[in-house]
Amino acid sequence: MKTLKLEITKENISLAARIINESGVVAMPTETVYGLAASALDESAVKKVFEAKGRPQDNPLIVHISDMDMLYPLISCLPDKAKLCAEKFWPGPFTMVLPKTDLIPSSVSAGLDTVAVRMPSNEVARDFIRACNLPIAAPSANISGLPSPTTAEHVVRDMDGKIDAVLMAGDCEVGLESTVVTFTTNPPKLLRPGGVTAEQLREILPDLEIDKAVLESAEAGKPVASPGMKYKHYSPSCDVTMLIGSSEEYTKYLNSHNEDGLCALCFEEDIENLDCPYVCYGKMSDGKTQAAELFEALRLLDDKGFRKCFAHAPNLSGVGLAVYNRLIRAAAFKVKELKSKVVIGLTGPTGSGKTTLCDIAKKYDFEIINADLVVREVYKKDLAIKTLCDAFGEEILSGGQIDRKKLAALAFQSKESTDLLNNTALPIICDEIKDIISRSERDYILLDAPTLFESGLDKNCDFIISVISNEEIRKSRIMARDNMSEDDANMRLAASKSDEFFISRSTHIIFNNGSKKEFENEANSVILNIINNKGE
Ligand code: TXA
Numbered sequence: 103m104k105t106l107k108l109e110i111t112k113e114n115i116s117l118a119a120r121i122i123n124e125s126g127v128v129a130m131p132t133e134t135v136y137g138l139a140a141s142a143l144d145e146s147a148v149k150k151v152f153e154a155k156g157r158p159q160d161n162p163l164i165v166h167i168s169d170m171d172m173l174y175p176l177i178s179c180l181p182d183k184a185k186l187c188a189e190k191f192w193p194g195p196f197t198m199v200l201p202k203t204d205l206i207p208s209s210v211s212a213g214l215d216t217v218a219v220r221m222p223s224n225e226v227a228r229d230f231i232r233a234c235n236l237p238i239a240a241p242s243a244n245i246s247g248l249p250s251p252t253t254a255e256h257v258v259r260d261m262d263g264k265i266d267a268v269l270m271a272g273d274c275e276v277g278l279e280s281t282v283v284t285f286t287t288n289p290p291k292l293l294r295p296g297g298v299t300a301e302q303l304r305e306i307l308p309d310l311e312i313d314k315a316v317l318e319s320a321e322a323g324k325p326v327a328s329p330g331m332k333y334k335h336y337s338p339s340c341d342v343t344m345l346i347g348s349s350e351e352y353t354k355y356l357n358s359h360n361e362d363g364l365c366a367l368c369f370e371e372d373i374e375n376l377d378c379p380y381v382c383y384g385k386m387s388d389g390k391t392q393a394a395e396l397f398e399a400l401r402l403l404d405d406k407g408f409r410k411c412f413a414h415a416p417n418l419s420g421v422g423l424a425v426y427n428r429l430i431r432a433a434a435f436k437v438k439e440l441k442s443k444v445v446i447g448l449t450g451p452t453g454s455g456k457t458t459l460c461d462i463a464k465k466y467d468f469e470i471i472n473a474d475l476v477v478r479e480v481y482k483k484d485l486a487i488k489t490l491c492d493a494f495g496e497e498i499l500s501g502g503q504i505d506r507k508k509l510a511a512l513a514f515q516s517k518e519s520t521d522l523l524n525n526t527a528l529p530i531i532c533d534e535i536k537d538i539i540s541r542s543e544r545d546y547i548l549l550d551a552p553t554l555f556e557s558g559l560d561k562n563c564d565f566i567i568s569v570i571s572n573e574e575i576r577k578s579r580i581m582a583r584d585n586m587s588e589d590d591a592n593m594r595l596a597a598s599k600s601d602e603f604f605i606s607r608s609t610h611i612i613f614n615n616g617s618k619k620e621f622e623n624e625a626n627s628v629i630l631n632i633i634n635n636k637g638e
């Protein structure tokens with residue numbers, strides 16, 4: 103079949119109306135999305151619509167009218183609340199489900215005894231419906247399952263060769279399908295959020311209910327109030343996961359999960375902090391821009407061949423509810439909440455008892471990052487080996503691996519060589535630690551780092567606990583733990599920073615000069631204090 107692409111002229115609107123009156127199918131613009139129009143009173147025309155879309159037969163269509171006179175023959179009653187809503191929201195992106203009359207064939211209502219009706223505000227749509235002089239059944243003009251079309255080009259891509267004509271108008275203003283409310287229940291129920299927001303509806307319908315399926319997946323096998331909500335919807339081929347969190351949490355997560363074929367579906371505000379490819383859908387602070395751009399953005403993901411996408415979830419107020427409702431379906435209900443993690447630095451002079459505190463934190467499901475172990479791992483990697491050999495020569499190697507003793511001997515010879523070590527190895531180690539932090543799935547992270555302040559990692563911590571104990575106690579601990587002579591232990595202690603250095607830079611200080619039990623109690627209460635009050 104050849105599909106006519108009709109520019110918007112009076113003659114073409116008349117031509118399109120003639121096609122409808124001869125049981126044909128025409129794609130028409132509306133303020134929400136493009137619709138696939140057929141006479142709502144003509145079973146054979148409606149059948150063609152289902153075929154062109156590949157739509158399941160049990161999903162009913164919305165009937166579009168151009169004025170109130172067209173409404174009354176289609177419905178058996180108009181509750182007062184519905185009448186008020188019609189006055190307030192029509193013409194516009196608002197659909198009412200009402201008890202139907204026999205005029206509506208069962209193929210339109212998919213066997214239900216109700217009909218969904220809407221009066222669009224788009225001028226071309228209204229002129230066209232008026233010219234048809236018939237109520238017009240029109241689902242969104244996409245192939246079933248794909249994102250709804252918001253431009254004439256989207257329609258042509260999905261429908262060329264399958265329908266009689268497309269009215270080639272401009273982009274759809276709202277960008278998401280109409281709000282659907284059923285008045286067959288008392289109180290009325292929001293079945294599908296859209297351009298008319300729940301907040302606007304509640305001004306007229308204070309007792310409005312929101313159907314569970316708006317935000318959750320319908321349970322398999324259970325009847326749904328709006329059949330359309332049970333189908334896979336708005337789905338690009340690209341595998342979408344929705345992430346809930348602030349711009350900072352979202353961009354951090356993306357940057358630490360960057361991989362080939364991954365794309366961010368993000369807000370304008372996120373772009374400057376993202377290191378990976380992105381498709382943008384509006385402003386974080388403006389649901390209307392998100393609604394207008396979402397479907398185009400979902401189609402772009404496939405056009406650009408992305409395999410996987412992390413979408414930044416909108417907030418749920420205003421039109422955001424509708425955006426969320428479509429996006430969660432595009433994501434096949436895969437949602438992840440990016441809770442902000444709390445990072446606690448743990449430091450203090452050597453031998454003060456940090457390990458005991460790590461053991462306690464483990465019981466609270468903390469992720470423990472031992473900086474010293476990270477250094478060991480980093481030194482095994484090619485990047486560190488190459489960087490350090492470039493700086494200190496190959497004499498720091500034993501059997502191709504970095505020999506920490508040899509490196510220390512060279513690096514602590516002079517201030518210059520210590521600086522050299524700090525400028526070369528430290529950035530690699532710090533990057534690795536930051537990476538472990540951002541990849542962690544835990545809520546709390548304890549970073550055990552003796553040189554927390556010197557490395558600058560203190561800036562990545564929300565809290566800093568220093569464990570301090572007096573020198574004599576530390577000396578005997580070091581001697582016992584590391585099997586050291588008193589002289590060596592004294593040298594170690596002398597190299598350590600003063601208590602004051604730690605105390606002045608920490609948010610929490612634990613003195614460990616008494617019994618093990620006392621220390622454990624104190625450590626427990628500091629950790630609980632951070633968890634319960636986040637330290638305040
Ligand atoms: O903005 C819109 O509403 C667009 C434009 C073209 O007007 N149309 C649209 O139609 O989105 P469609 O077919 O893609 O979605 C119709 C939705 C489906 O979720 C369907 O299940 C629901 O409305 N619906 C239709 N009749 C219903 C009824 N009698 N009871 C409950 N839900 C109904």
Ligand code: MG
Nearest residue numbers: 241242250279
């Ligand atoms: Mg649809």
